[in-house]
Amino acid sequence: MSGLFGALNVGKTGLMLSQKGVEVAGNNVTNANTEGYSRQTLEVSSAPSLEFNGTMVGQGAVATGIAREESVFVTQQLIDKSADFGEQDAMTESLEEVERIVSVSDNNLAADIDEFFVSWQSLSTDPSSDVTRQEVIQMGDIIADNLVQMNDELENVQENINVSIESEVESLNQMLEQVAELNQRIVSTEVTGDSANGLLDEQDLLLQELAQTIGIQTYTTESGMVSVQLSSGLPLVEGGDASTVVANRVAGDVQLTLNMGGSEATLGLDDVGGEIGGMLTVRDEVIPDVQSDLDQLAYTFANEINAIHEAGVDSDGNSGSAFFSYTTSSDPSAEAWTGAASTLAVAITEPSEVAVGTILPPDNTSGDNTNALAMVALQEQELVDGSTFNEFYSKIASGVGLDVERNEFELSVAEDALVQVQNMRDVAVGVSTDEELLLLTQYQSGYQASAKYISAVQDMLDVLMAI
Amino acid sequence: MRTTPSSIYRSIQYNIEQGRSNLDGLYLQASTGKKVEVASDDPAAVRAIEMSRSQITMADRYTENIETVQDSMDSCDSYLSTAEDVMQRMKEIATAALNGSLSDADLATYADEVVTLKEQMLDIANAQVNGKYLFAGFRDDQPPFSGDPVIYSGTEDIKYVESGPAEYIQSNLLGSDLFIDPVDVFAEFDSLVTALDTGDTATIQAQMSSIEEASDQLRTQRGVMGNNNARLDDSLSLIADSKLQLQERLSRYEDADLTEVLTEMTQAETALEAALAVSSRISDLSLLNYL
Numbered sequence: 001m002s003g004l005f006g007a008l009n010v011g012k013t014g015l016m017l018s019q020k021g022v023e024v025a026g027n028n029v030t031n032a033n034t035e036g037y038s039r040q041t042l043e044v045s046s047a048p049s050l051e052f053n054g055t056m057v058g059q060g061a062v063a064t065g066i067a068r069e070e071s072v073f074v075t076q077q078l079i080d081k082s083a084d085f086g087e088q089d090a091m092t093e094s095l096e097e098v099e100r101i102v103s104v105s106d107n108n109l110a111a112d113i114d115e116f117f118v119s120w121q122s123l124s125t126d127p128s129s130d131v132t133r134q135e136v137i138q139m140g141d142i143i144a145d146n147l148v149q150m151n152d153e154l155e156n157v158q159e160n161i162n163v164s165i166e167s168e169v170e171s172l173n174q175m176l177e178q179v180a181e182l183n184q185r186i187v188s189t190e191v192t193g194d195s196a197n198g199l200l201d202e203q204d205l206l207l208q209e210l211a212q213t214i215g216i217q218t219y220t221t222e223s224g225m226v227s228v229q230l231s232s233g234l235p236l237v238e239g240g241d242a243s244t245v246v247a248n249r250v251a252g253d254v255q256l257t258l259n260m261g262g263s264e265a266t267l268g269l270d271d272v273g274g275e276i277g278g279m280l281t282v283r284d285e286v287i288p289d290v291q292s293d294l295d296q297l298a299y300t301f302a303n304e305i306n307a308i309h310e311a312g313v314d315s316d317g318n319s320g321s322a323f324f325s326y327t328t329s330s331d332p333s334a335e336a337w338t339g340a341a342s343t344l345a346v347a348i349t350e351p352s353e354v355a356v357g358t359i360l361p362p363d364n365t366s367g368d369n370t371n372a373l374a375m376v377a378l379q380e381q382e383l384v385d386g387s388t389f390n391e392f393y394s395k396i397a398s399g400v401g402l403d404v405e406r407n408e409f410e411l412s413v414a415e416d417a418l419v420q421v422q423n424m425r426d427v428a429v430g431v432s433t434d435e436e437l438l439l440l441t442q443y444q445s446g447y448q449a450s451a452k453y454i455s456a457v458q459d460m461l462d463v464l465m466a467i
Numbered sequence: 468m469r470t471t472p473s474s475i476y477r478s479i480q481y482n483i484e485q486g487r488s489n490l491d492g493l494y495l496q497a498s499t500g501k502k503v504e505v506a507s508d509d510p511a512a513v514r515a516i517e518m519s520r521s522q523i524t525m526a527d528r529y530t531e532n533i534e535t536v537q538d539s540m541d542s543c544d545s546y547l548s549t550a551e552d553v554m555q556r557m558k559e560i561a562t563a564a565l566n567g568s569l570s571d572a573d574l575a576t577y578a579d580e581v582v583t584l585k586e587q588m589l590d591i592a593n594a595q596v597n598g599k600y601l602f603a604g605f606r607d608d609q610p611p612f613s614g615d616p617v618i619y620s621g622t623e624d625i626k627y628v629e630s631g632p633a634e635y636i637q638s639n640l641l642g643s644d645l646f647i648d649p650v651d652v653f654a655e656f657d658s659l660v661t662a663l664d665t666g667d668t669a670t671i672q673a674q675m676s677s678i679e680e681a682s683d684q685l686r687t688q689r690g691v692m693g694n695n696n697a698r699l700d701d702s703l704s705l706i707a708d709s710k711l712q713l714q715e716r717l718s719r720y721e722d723a724d725l726t727e728v729l730t731e732m733t734q735a736e737t738a739l740e741a742a743l744a745v746s747s748r749i750s751d752l753s754l755l756n757y758l
Contacts, residue, residue, distance in 0.1 A: 032473065121629060124629065365608075367603070390518065391517075394518070398506055405507040430474065433754075
């Protein structure tokens with residue numbers, strides 16, 4: 001059927017199409033600032049022509065669907081860069097905390113060690129002074145306290161990381177559930193021929209957050225569902241099924257286990273990235289390294305001081321006893337010094353127990369300062385791993401400084417990259433208001449034209465009817 | 468190329484954040500005067516900073532060591548100066564006794580004076596500073612000289628004190644070197660008293676040279692100490708010089724160059740102002756203005 005009534009119908013499709021176009025542009029403009037929103041476009045094709053009096057006549061246009069702009073490359077990049085950014089960003093706070101603990105201020109451990117030797121110097125000029133002997137003991141106490149405190153504070157940072165990871169795990173599992181659920185909803189929506197644009201946007205955003213939290217890789221299966229895996233390949237989401245991450249405390253530290261329906265896997269540093277990976281790196285690599293260095297310093301320092309002190313004679317004529325005490329780990333696989341810093345203490349209490357001289361009774365004397373001289377000579381000797389005590393501490397501090405500096409650098413690189421990829425995403429699939437305004441104008445005038453066309457057809461009908 | 472407002476706003480926000488944090492860092496440097504607050508500010512400088520600080524601490528300590536030793540040397544010196552006066556008086560008495568025109572009573576008076584001089588010398592030999600006997604070696608809590616004849620009960624230990632890394636200075640003089648060996652100063656007094664009491668001028672004559680030797684012995688030791696003391700003055704000024712250098716070095720690594728910081732601050736402020744100014748102009752340009 002065609003003719004003028006058919007022509008009216010053509011006009012109707014034009015009106016409807018323009019209206020649809022205005023709706024889509026309107027939706028785009030409204031969502032211009034919605035995070036994760038991908039620009040939608042109206043897909044239009046002309047309606048099949050019909051033969052009328054021997055000629056093919058068009059039947060107007062139809063909207064075949066509302067498409068969602070998509071760039072697989074950019075989506076993939078966003079996931080990768082989010083993971084990099086998450087990892088570096090999560091390290092920053094705890095690294096800065098470690099840096100503050102291994103301080104380079106002028107009253108740090110290195111200064112305490114210097115003051116300890118200064119007190120021995122002072123004892124060498126006045127060997128029998130109880131006041132100076134007391135000072136030596138006190139300076140020893142300060143070093144021991146400082147090392148114990150540094151170790152405690154490092155453990156606090158580790159505990160804070162544990163708590164952060166525990167709280168991340170909860171939202172992580174929620175996100176995994178949501179991705180699995182969205183997989184099902186998207187497929188069931190698309191099966192009916194509807195478009196799942198909003199759901200896809202939501203899923204992309206979730207995947208980014210997941211990547212930032214734990215570092216993931218994704219691929220889309222033939223069924224249209226997204227598979228999510230850890231960087232090591234362990235499955236997080238398969239179709240409609242989500243694995244769960246469980247945080248357990250093992251020997252005080254949080255240990256993550258991945259529960260994949262039937263089987264379980266313990267997650268190590270190699271498995272995870274993102275924020276959790278960054279935090280685990282600080283907890284399991286950076287801090288233990290610093291602790292081990294402090295242990296080595298404490299252990300060597302105590303041993304060297306003890307060796308000299310035990311070779312001396314105290315003011316009662318007794319051979320010197322150990323100046324420092326410490327306990328090391330009984331674990332056979334641990335280093336000899338493991339645990340020394342956290343247990344270091346001065347073992348003597350009485351000023352008379354400080355062994356300043358070396359001459360044994362009966363020839364022991366109050367003015368004998370030879371052991372004090374042997375003690376002060378330790379300061380300049382390269383006793384810890386080829387360094388003096390002071391240099392070794394500097395090495396620890398500058399090592400932590402380098403870690404922080406590297407993190408600052410990599411964080412800014414990751415942030416730069418993330419901003420750039422986000423901009424790339426906006427360029428590819430984001431909403432440009434100017435563009436939408438132009439489309440709006442275009443559809444508006446299209447609507448006017450269609451209306452004008454209908455009114456022309458109506459006029460023609462009127463003329464026809466008036467015959 | 469297609470651009471979207473959200474990407475422009477994101478870039479500007481990012482730039483403003485960067486500018487702010489850059490500027491914050493510079494403000495902190497300017498207000499604390501330090502460019503190295505934490506190790507990451509300049510990891511390579513940490514070692515130099517810690518070394519300089521340590522060396523400055525030790526320079527202070529070495530100065531204190533030297534000053535302590537010098538105090539004790541000064542005390543020794545003034546005691547030894549009195550000791551030389553005593554020896555001088557002894558020589559005068561011996562010379563007077565050799566005159567021959569002296570009566571037994573005069574000689575007896577001289578003998579009494581020599582006994583007093585010996586006691587005076589004994590006091591000097593047992594001199595104390597801060598409750599410690601100066602010339603007793605390591606046994607500084609007991610009088611080193613006692614008995615009749617006077618014997619030395621101190622030790623033969625020289626007390627060293629560090630005046631620089633692995634540099635040691637002698638801080639004491641041994642009583643035995645001063646008063647006993649090779650010339651026994653107290654025995655000189657004893658034999659002079661005996662000779663005066665007996666009017667034995669021949670012995671006195673013979674003793675003149677050993678009295679001189681005893682004086683020399685004291686003078687030599689005092690001279691050694693005086694030289695050491697003078698050397699320590701040099702050490703002190705050397706330490707002061709090197710401390711100054713260390714402080715300069717420390718400052719170079721640790722302290723912010725204010726001129727540089729202020730210049731950078733101006734640059735950073737300008738950049739931030741520009742970023743802020745741009746953000747207010749973006750919304751001006753829109754198709755909306757023309758529709």
